[in-house]
């Protein structure tokens with residue numbers, strides 16, 4: 397199975413960048429497992445697809461000057477990978493803010509419906525236009541975020557917090573969580589490890 401070079405280059409930077417910033421033993425263990433699994437390519441999946449919000453705000457999100465060299469390299473690798481991304485929208489609900497539908501997109505790199513269509517792990521991106529609030533949501537797989545822009549994040553029973561560029565946090569299985577963009581686009585990378593038993597079942601198209 398051959399992996400597009402742009403995708404391999406991105407993973408080679410993104411996974412170590414996530415591992416270097418992971419907070420806590422659970423997150424580190426999750427990412428170590430994901431990095432090992434991701435070393436094996438899987439069958440190609442989704443064809444590239446864009447969304448209006450991507451045309452509006454991806455470029456400014458990638459253009460951000462960042463001090464940390466590996467994150468600058470990550471954004472450059474993402475720019476190279478951008479033409480291959482399959483961006484989709486998820487449904488909103490009562491907790492989504494105004495404009496959510498047209499103001500967000502998710503791209504799966506590795507995972508269900510991804511550039512590599514696979515069930516053993518999920519790695520993807522969320523992009524929100526300024527002012528957009530993502531709905532509260534939850535999922536069985538545990539999840540680690542690497543935040544690549546300003547933005548506010550929330551976890552069940554907590555207050556909204558601002559990880560900042562390069563910030564990382566861990567969502568245990570089934571915890572409610574959300575995010576919202578302030579004055580600038582929000583860009584975040586996430587990596588999920590499905591429950592081992594669930595990984596063999598066909599999940600719905602993912603909406604992390």
Ligand SMILES: [Fe+2]
Pocket residue numbers: 535539567573603604
């Ligand atoms: Fe999530």
